Amino acid sequence: MDARTRKRLHDSLFMKACRREPTPRPPLWLMRQAGRYLPEYRKLRSEVDFLQMCKRPELAAEVTLMPVRRFSLDAAIIFADILLVAEPLGVGLNFTKGEGPVIYRPVRGTAEIEALESVDVAESLGFVFEAVRVTRAALAPDLPLIGFCGAPFTVASYLVQGCGSKHYERTKLLMYEAPAAWHKLMEKLVRISIDYLNGQIEAGVQAVQIFDSWVGALSPADYRKYVLEHSRTLISSIKSGVPVIHFGTGTAGLLELLREAGGDVIGVDWRIDLGQAWSRLGDGVGIQGNLDPVVLLGGAEEIRRQTHSILKAVNNRPGHIFNLGHGILLQTPVESVAALVDAVHEHAGHV
Amino acid sequence: MDARTRKRLHDSLFMKACRREPTPRPPLWLMRQAGRYLPEYRKLRSEVDFLQMCKRPELAAEVTLMPVRRFSLDAAIIFADILLVAEPLGVGLNFTKGEGPVIYRPVRGTAEIEALESVDVAESLGFVFEAVRVTRAALAPDLPLIGFCGAPFTVASYLVQGCGSKHYERTKLLMYEAPAAWHKLMEKLVRISIDYLNGQIEAGVQAVQIFDSWVGALSPADYRKYVLEHSRTLISSIKSGVPVIHFGTGTAGLLELLREAGGDVIGVDWRIDLGQAWSRLGDGVGIQGNLDPVVLLGGAEEIRRQTHSILKAVNNRPGHIFNLGHGILLQTPVESVAALVDAVHEHAGHV
Numbered sequence: 001m002d003a004r005t006r007k008r009l010h011d012s013l014f015m016k017a018c019r020r021e022p023t024p025r026p027p028l029w030l031m032r033q034a035g036r037y038l039p040e041y042r043k044l045r046s047e048v049d050f051l052q053m054c055k056r057p058e059l060a061a062e063v064t065l066m067p068v069r070r071f072s073l074d075a076a077i078i079f080a081d082i083l084l085v086a087e088p089l090g091v092g093l094n095f096t097k098g099e100g101p102v103i104y105r106p107v108r109g110t111a112e113i114e115a116l117e118s119v120d121v122a123e124s125l126g127f128v129f130e131a132v133r134v135t136r137a138a139l140a141p142d143l144p145l146i147g148f149c150g151a152p153f154t155v156a157s158y159l160v161q162g163c164g165s166k167h168y169e170r171t172k173l174l175m176y177e178a179p180a181a182w183h184k185l186m187e188k189l190v191r192i193s194i195d196y197l198n199g200q201i202e203a204g205v206q207a208v209q210i211f212d213s214w215v216g217a218l219s220p221a222d223y224r225k226y227v228l229e230h231s232r233t234l235i236s237s238i239k240s241g242v243p244v245i246h247f248g249t250g251t252a253g254l255l256e257l258l259r260e261a262g263g264d265v266i267g268v269d270w271r272i273d274l275g276q277a278w279s280r281l282g283d284g285v286g287i288q289g290n291l292d293p294v295v296l297l298g299g300a301e302e303i304r305r306q307t308h309s310i311l312k313a314v315n316n317r318p319g320h321i322f323n324l325g326h327g328i329l330l331q332t333p334v335e336s337v338a339a340l341v342d343a344v345h346e347h348a349g350h351v
Numbered sequence: 352m353d354a355r356t357r358k359r360l361h362d363s364l365f366m367k368a369c370r371r372e373p374t375p376r377p378p379l380w381l382m383r384q385a386g387r388y389l390p391e392y393r394k395l396r397s398e399v400d401f402l403q404m405c406k407r408p409e410l411a412a413e414v415t416l417m418p419v420r421r422f423s424l425d426a427a428i429i430f431a432d433i434l435l436v437a438e439p440l441g442v443g444l445n446f447t448k449g450e451g452p453v454i455y456r457p458v459r460g461t462a463e464i465e466a467l468e469s470v471d472v473a474e475s476l477g478f479v480f481e482a483v484r485v486t487r488a489a490l491a492p493d494l495p496l497i498g499f500c501g502a503p504f505t506v507a508s509y510l511v512q513g514c515g516s517k518h519y520e521r522t523k524l525l526m527y528e529a530p531a532a533w534h535k536l537m538e539k540l541v542r543i544s545i546d547y548l549n550g551q552i553e554a555g556v557q558a559v560q561i562f563d564s565w566v567g568a569l570s571p572a573d574y575r576k577y578v579l580e581h582s583r584t585l586i587s588s589i590k591s592g593v594p595v596i597h598f599g600t601g602t603a604g605l606l607e608l609l610r611e612a613g614g615d616v617i618g619v620d621w622r623i624d625l626g627q628a629w630s631r632l633g634d635g636v637g638i639q640g641n642l643d644p645v646v647l648l649g650g651a652e653e654i655r656r657q658t659h660s661i662l663k664a665v666n667n668r669p670g671h672i673f674n675l676g677h678g679i680l681l682q683t684p685v686e687s688v689a690a691l692v693d694a695v696h697e698h699a700g701h702v
Contacts, residue, residue: 276604
């Protein structure tokens with residue numbers, strides 16, 4: 001990458017917000033912006049298996065570009081999945097139609113944790129690095145590309161439960177009853193994730209997001225005892241100078257602990273007031289969020305009202321990245337995303 | 352009720368904690384303490400339909416008494432269901448085995464809200480009042496009996512969705528797109544709930560709990576706009592002098608607003624530190640909670656550790672009612688409840 005391109009990326013709205021520098025308006029991107037709500041995505045998905053879409057770099061790049069071709073978004077995020085790491089671990093992974101990911105051989109105890117394959121990230125997940133290179137080359141030179149991974153807790157909870165869960169009983173019981181095995185599993189995931197994120201950075205992403213999507217299931221005491229140190233090790237091992245967004249849902253009771261674990265920007269869902277969240281987080285950290293994805297199922301007027309209400313609460317405090325509180329819902333009309341983009345851009349004019 | 356019995360109830364641990372008077376240890380009861388984890392409950396349930404168990408006062412009383420016969424709990428809660436109100440509203444209600452409640456004719460718009468039957472509470476829910484009378488007569492005279500209802504939002508969300516929901520899309524869209532109809536529905540539910548709770552009080556309960564179990568799905572802004580005033584009307588219409596416990600899950604971002612809506616005691620789940628929650632709630636209100644129900648699936652040692660950790664965080668501040676953060680899980684071993692009771696009692700000795 002030449003110096004001029006590097007400077008343009010560095011000066012982009014998104015990168016400035018990550019560094020908490022003032023911007024004329026907050027940058028905007030959407031979790032799962034390259035997803036099933038897009039007709040062009042559904043078309044491709046009907047022809048190609050989900051895992052193949054991730055594994056073929058030219059397809060992953062194509063999907064990554066879909067939303068930024070349609071909408072004036074301020075960052076792209078590489079198309080991949082937080083569970084890609086499950087496959088090289090040897091637990092069996094499948095994405096069933098409509099039911100989400102399934103792990104065929106869930107990890108339930110010490111023996112299964114010991115038996116996990118050791119993972120050479122470059123070898124087994126190198127296709128993601130290649131997708132990053134292809135995407136970066138095709139992307140507008142001033143548009144930042146975000147890399148990501150699942151946080152160790154969220155990935156571990158899938159490995160243990162085998163699928164999505166309501167109560168996370170098996171995960172919590174593993175923590176309580178076999179803490180040494182639990183910590184071993186977390187350490188293993190952290191080691192892989194460090195290589196995985198730094199590999200994405202080397203391949204060309206400008207920032208990374210760590211998805212601790214299900215961490216909101218934990219009590220603050222359990223988070224501190226079983227998770228915090230592992231997330232902190234991961235975050236502190238990311239190449240210096242690359243912003244880290246630390247995201248979770250249902251974290252209104254965990255914010256201070258997420259902050260303690262690290263991240264330049266803390267991502268929150270809609271179930272907390274952004275002003276309150278930020279004042280609890282304190283200075284020295286940015287915030288990402290936090291429109292309820294359901295609002296995008298309503299009309300343009302409601303989208304505009306709720307978007308402006310969030311922007312008003314933030315009051316141009318530097319370091320805000322506008323996003324949904326969680327992934328965009330598959331039934332979202334594409335016009336709603338356009339309305340959201342307009343509402344964010346329009347507000348800027350009023351400041 | 353004679354004056355001596357009234358005095359004994361008034362001086363019970365539970366009632367003192369509701370009034371934030373000092374107690375030698377916090378009182379303890381468990382949400383869904385009369386439920387499927389009890390073998391005697393499962394036996395009865397295998398013979399009688401769930402709705403019939405609620406509707407036959409001698410059975411409801413029998414079930415209410417089951418847990419307090421087994422364990423040294425400090426309050427009983429009348430056996431009923433927050434959705435009993437759905438039947439007289441004319442929307443069709445069934446409790447399917449293993450799948451939870453189902454509403455056959457969900458309420459999706461203005462016309463359906465207008466078409467809801469008007470409810471004479473004494474006539475259509477009088478069986479609950481009778482169950483309270485039978486239970487009160489059979490219960491130890493110093494053991495308080497708790498009445499309850501679903502909060503208007505949580506009941507409305509079931510009526511609109513038709514069953515449990517992940518995203519509450521239909522409920523939120525009704526709010527956004529037909530706010531007048533939404534408020535009409537909420538007002539209707541509040542009117543019924545006022546008569547229903549005051550009727551339970553007249554029949555003999557000493558305190559009431561309002562279950563806003565799913566309110567944590569809302570953003571604070573939506574809660575304020577669409578819910579707060581209705582919960583406030585309900586709570587402020589409860590017979591003076593009767594403590595109200597205002598409970599919800601996933602409310603770490605809503606606490607101040609729940610407090611604003613009212614209640615002598617705020618019930619929280621395990622996803623917030625009890626000390627932090629209470630300091631945000633301020634003086635003048637008690638707190639109920641907040642052990643993670645999954646902990647009861649672990650061994651006695653873990654139960655003891657987590658129970659003591661909560662008690663330590665509260666540090667004998669008057670007004671704490673010990674409870675789980677949500678209903679007891681059906682796979683909970685009865686020995687775990689015994690271990691929890693012991694842990695709470697034992698801690699008292701250490702203070």
